[in-house]
Amino acid sequence: MSAWPELDLLLGNRDSVARLGASAAAGRLGHAVLLTGPAQVGKTALCLALAAELLGRRSWPGGLAGHPDLWLEDSGDEAVRIDRVRAGREPGSLQEFLAKRPYMGGARVAVLARADRLTEQAANSLLKTIEEPPPGSHLLLTATTAEGLPATIVSRCQRTALGPVGSAEISAWLRTRHGVADRVAEQAAELAAGRPGRALRLATDPSSLAEELSILDHFLEIVPGDPGAALAAASELAPAAGAEGRERLLLDLAIWASFVRDAAAAAAGAPELVRWASRRDAVDRWAAGTPAARAGEILDKLIGATAAVVANAQPRLLLEVLFLEIFAGRPAQPAATP
Numbered sequence: 001m002s003a004w005p006e007l008d009l010l011l012g013n014r015d016s017v018a019r020l021g022a023s024a025a026a027g028r029l030g031h032a033v034l035l036t037g038p039a040q041v042g043k044t045a046l047c048l049a050l051a052a053e054l055l056g057r058r059s060w061p062g063g064l065a066g067h068p069d070l071w072l073e074d075s076g077d078e079a080v081r082i083d084r085v086r087a088g089r090e091p092g093s094l095q096e097f098l099a100k101r102p103y104m105g106g107a108r109v110a111v112l113a114r115a116d117r118l119t120e121q122a123a124n125s126l127l128k129t130i131e132e133p134p135p136g137s138h139l140l141l142t143a144t145t146a147e148g149l150p151a152t153i154v155s156r157c158q159r160t161a162l163g164p165v166g167s168a169e170i171s172a173w174l175r176t177r178h179g180v181a182d183r184v185a186e187q188a189a190e191l192a193a194g195r196p197g198r199a200l201r202l203a204t205d206p207s208s209l210a211e212e213l214s215i216l217d218h219f220l221e222i223v224p225g226d227p228g229a230a231l232a233a234a235s236e237l238a239p240a241a242g243a244e245g246r247e248r249l250l251l252d253l254a255i256w257a258s259f260v261r262d263a264a265a266a267a268a269g270a271p272e273l274v275r276w277a278s279r280r281d282a283v284d285r286w287a288a289g290t291p292a293a294r295a296g297e298i299l300d301k302l303i304g305a306t307a308a309v310v311a312n313a314q315p316r317l318l319l320e321v322l323f324l325e326i327f328a329g330r331p332a333q334p335a336a337t338p
Contacts, residue, residue, distance in 0.1 A: 007049050010042060011173050011196045012165030017046060020160060024050060030158030031133040034115075034141045034149070037162030040197030043142035044074060044113045046162070051109040054138060060104070068103035074113040082121040085129075095125070098134045108137045115141040116148030123150050130156045164194020167275045174203050187213060187278050193258055212255060219256050220282050222327050230323035238316035249315050250306060257302040263287050264295035298326050 007021045023029045035043040052064045060067045087095035102108050146154045167189040174185035180203045191212050192199035202209045223229035239245035265273040266287035305322050
């Protein structure tokens with residue numbers, strides 16, 4: 001346990017959390033901090049935990065959400081435009097917030113989640129703020145990767161990377177902190193791919209959990225060695241065209257890749273790395289009938305398909321080619337119906 005209880009409540013990435021907490025406690029936290037890592041891994045949660053400690057939220061009756069010295073941009077807007085950053089454009093902008101004196105006489109903290117949403121104009125305006133920060137202010141940014149932000153901003157930030165959290169830790173967190181049933185917690189943690197926020201959403205939304213599990217089960221039910229079955233499965237599983245369909249397909253590919261990754265680990269003699277406990281029999285059947293090198297090839301194809309989706313490949317055509325390569329080629333994959 002640290003001297004900062006808000007940080008102790010966070011899940012995973014203990015070393016990174018401890019380093020940031022120590023820097024903040026010693027007064028060495030940079031005026032601009034950038035947290036990178038997968039979506040829903042806990043970046044914004046860490047920013048808010050730091051803000052809670054820096055601002056002493058227990059001294060404010062409304063808690064952190066209503067603290068006058070906290071500015072938060074975590075909206076669902078696809079872009080953060082200059083009006084949200086530059087003073088004088090609209091009430092509540094970042095620069096307007098930072099120009100004011102601290103209400104409580106201490107620090108001021110601004111949290112900008114998913115900072116890679118910044119438009120070019122907004123990023124340029126933010127850079128000026130980072131270069132000339134008001135005394136006692138902290139700007140906490142999050143992004144999936146640093147490459148999504150201008151290098152001029154990244155170079156002026158104290159950087160910390162967060163990685164995926166172990167499935168067992170996420171499952172235990174869901175059970176003990178959120179009262180989720182054991183089986184649901186296990187399955188949500190498996191699907192989450194190391195992201196606690198995603199696991200919690202799945203664990204509390206039975207329809208979404210069932211839908212995503214069915215996506216994996218359909219993949220496992222494809223009859224190997226039968227081109228017709230591969231094409232039929234591609235037709236059934238292909239999402240609609242457009243941005244929403246691409247997002248759906250990216251998620252499906254990630255689910256299938258996580259299973260194949262487990263099969264590759266088991267085939268390579270590393271069963272301790274298998275995450276899919278609820279589909280362990282299917283993993284073992286794939287591992288028994290698939291050399292590790294072949295499983296690695298399939299994983300590469302799934303990763304390549306992911307890149308193709310990002311480049312706007314047509315979903316159904318992509319799945320037809322992918323499934324023919326995986327299931328209709330030689331050697332075909334073993335039947336692995338769950």
